[in-house]
Amino acid sequence: MKSPHKETQAGVWTLEDFQGQPELRQAGDKPGTGVRADWKSLRLPDGANSLRNQPLGRAVGKDIRTAVDATAGLGYDTYALALLGVQVLAWERDANVFALLANALARSQSDEKLSAAAARIHIEHASAHTRLPTLRTKVGFTLPLFTAREFVAPDLILLDPMFGGERGAAKPSKEIQALTATVGADVDADSLLDMAIAAATQRVIVKRARLAPPLAGREPDWVIKGKLLRFDVYRAGAL
Numbered sequence: 001m002k003s004p005h006k007e008t009q010a011g012v013w014t015l016e017d018f019q020g021q022p023e024l025r026q027a028g029d030k031p032g033t034g035v036r037a038d039w040k041s042l043r044l045p046d047g048a049n050s051l052r053n054q055p056l057g058r059a060v061g062k063d064i065r066t067a068v069d070a071t072a073g074l075g076y077d078t079y080a081l082a083l084l085g086v087q088v089l090a091w092e093r094d095a096n097v098f099a100l101l102a103n104a105l106a107r108s109q110s111d112e113k114l115s116a117a118a119a120r121i122h123i124e125h126a127s128a129h130t131r132l133p134t135l136r137t138k139v140g141f142t143l144p145l146f147t148a149r150e151f152v153a154p155d156l157i158l159l160d161p162m163f164g165g166e167r168g169a170a171k172p173s174k175e176i177q178a179l180t181a182t183v184g185a186d187v188d189a190d191s192l193l194d195m196a197i198a199a200a201t202q203r204v205i206v207k208r209a210r211l212a213p214p215l216a217g218r219e220p221d222w223v224i225k226g227k228l229l230r231f232d233v234y235r236a237g238a239l
């Protein structure tokens with residue numbers, strides 16, 4: 001059944017099992033060649049240091065300790081935030097994409113090189129529309145972001161909704177095709193911006209294709225430009 005928030009595009013990808021691991025495959029794909037998230041591809045020679053100079057690292061800045069990745073997808077940005085030393089709570093609402101996200105996290109937890117950053121990540125199969133209003137600021141709260149049942153307002157909220165299927169080619173195209181065909185355009189994303197600005201304590205970052213209009217038509221406070229993508233940064237209002 002078609003979900004009301006999606007405009008699903010042609011091409012059917014199904015979630016299949018290969019040796020106990022989930023992968024998204026199209027008709028004709030051989031088992032083991034399907035789409036999975038591979039966070040290893042984000043490993044950089046000197047880790048957080050080189051990431052800090054890249055557009056996402058520059059958009060995040062130095063003072064961010066906790067973040068919600070509200071539209072996690074395959075978790076590349078989730079992992080990049082964790083690599084920067086940030087504790088991340090990540091939400092993904094699509095069940096198939098969430099299965100790949102959960103698998104990527106599980107594999108990273110048992111990978112010698114990825115496990116330290118993976119330990120800073122907590123994921124939930126959840127909708128940001130439902131979860132953003134549950135974030136609360138607690139004065140003097142000292143536990144990590146995601147150990148509380150009623151979550152603490154994070155320093156940062158990252159939004160990266162699908163935009164009409166048009167994306168920069170920062171990731172292998174098969175992944176983009178699978179994601180586009182599976183979740184379509186996130187046509188209900190505009191309303192996330194106000195909610196995020198109200199819930200974060202420091203900033204909201206919206207990842208956009210370089211030429212896409214700003215989310216909800218709202219001009220950002222500043223912009224960090226990459227080759228194919230840009231990061232629109234908004235000062236946040238919660239306290």
Ligand SMILES: C[S@@+](CC[C@H](N)C(=O)[O-])C[C@H]1O[C@@H](n2cnc3c(N)ncnc32)[C@H](O)[C@@H]1O
Pocket residue numbers: 070071072073074075076077078091092093094097126127128129160161162179183186189
């Ligand atoms: C462009 S992808 C995110 C890619 C991700 N930044 C990465 O690095 O892999 C957008 C994802 O957000 C999810 N999404 C969109 N709206 C959402 C919402 N309200 N709550 C949770 N997930 C949402 C979609 O299902 C899709 O998987």
